[in-house]
Amino acid sequence: MPPLDASGTPQQAAVDAPRFDYRNSVRQLLLEGPATNLFLNAHAPATQTVTVASGTQYTVSCRGSGSLALSGAGSGTVIQSAPVTVTASSTALTLTVTGSLSRAQVETGSFASSFIQTTGTAASRSADSCRFSPAAEALLQRAAATIGVQAQGNHGTFGRFVGIGTGEELLRLNSGQTALLMGNNLAIASVSVPLPAFGLCAGWNGVGRVAAYNGGPVASDAVGAATAGQIFLGRNQTGAYAQGRFDAVQIWPFRAANASIQAKAGVFA
DSSP states (O other): OOOBOTTSOBOOOOTTOOOEEOTTSSOEEEEOOOEEEOSTTTTSOOOEEEEOOTTOEEEEEEEESSEEEEEESOOEEEBTTBOEEEEOSSSEEEEEEESOEEEEEEEESSSOOSOOOOSSSOEEEOOOOEEOOHHHHHHHTSSSEEEEEEEEEEEOTTOEEEEETTTEEEEEEOTTSOEEEETTTEEEEEOOSSOOSEEEEEEEOSSOEEEEETTOOOEEESOOOOOOSOEEESSOSSOOBOEEEEEEEEEESSOOOHHHHHHHSOOOO
C-alpha cells in the first residue's frame, strides 16, 4: 500500500525523493526493492486474468472495502487487511472483484509492497537506494566505531540493514530470514520476518566486534568489521534489500562498551 502522510492520506513521492510514511503513527523512511504490478488498471480494479509463471510465488493485495477472489493458478480471498501469497500452479491467475476496491496489486515474492499504479500494461517500480553521506561513510570506515539502527517490518533474503559495496555487510539477515548476523558469521539473534519494531546496535575496534538486538544478550567475537567501500541503508550496492521502514540511524566514532551497545539496541521512541 502507498505511503501515508501525517493525516493518513495515501501519497506518491516524486522521482528521487525519499518516501516518508506515517503508517505506524510516526515518520519512517520506507525503503524497498524493485517490484512489478501485474494487475492492469489497478486504480479501478475489475475482474481479470493475469499471466504468471508456474512455480513462482506471488502476493496479491488490495485496498478498499471489497475483496479479490483468486482462482486458476492459486486460491484464496484477499481483503485490505490480509494480502494472500500463493505459489502459482499454472500460468493463469484469475482475480474476481467483489464490492468496492480502489487499488489492487499482484507482484512476485512473499510480501506486499507499496502500490504501483498501472494502466493497460503492467508497471514497475525501481529499487530505493539510500547511500550514507561521505562524512557518515568516513565515520564507519574508522578502525573503531559504533552504529545503531532502528526500524520495523523488515524482510529480505540476505537483506542488508547496513550494506557495503557489492558483497560485504555490517548488519544483515541470513538466507532463510531466521537470524540476524554481523558480517558473515557473528550471530546476533534469532528472528522471524517481517521484523517487529526493533533496535540493532553494533560496534568494533582492533580487538573485535560486538552487537545486540532489542536490548538482548550481546554477541561478540575477535573478528574485525569490513567497512571499506560505499555504504548503504537497507541494501548493499547491488541489491540484497532489507525492505521495511526505518526510524533512525546513529553513528559514534568509537567502539562503545558492551553495556552501552545493549542499551542502545532498543526500539525507537
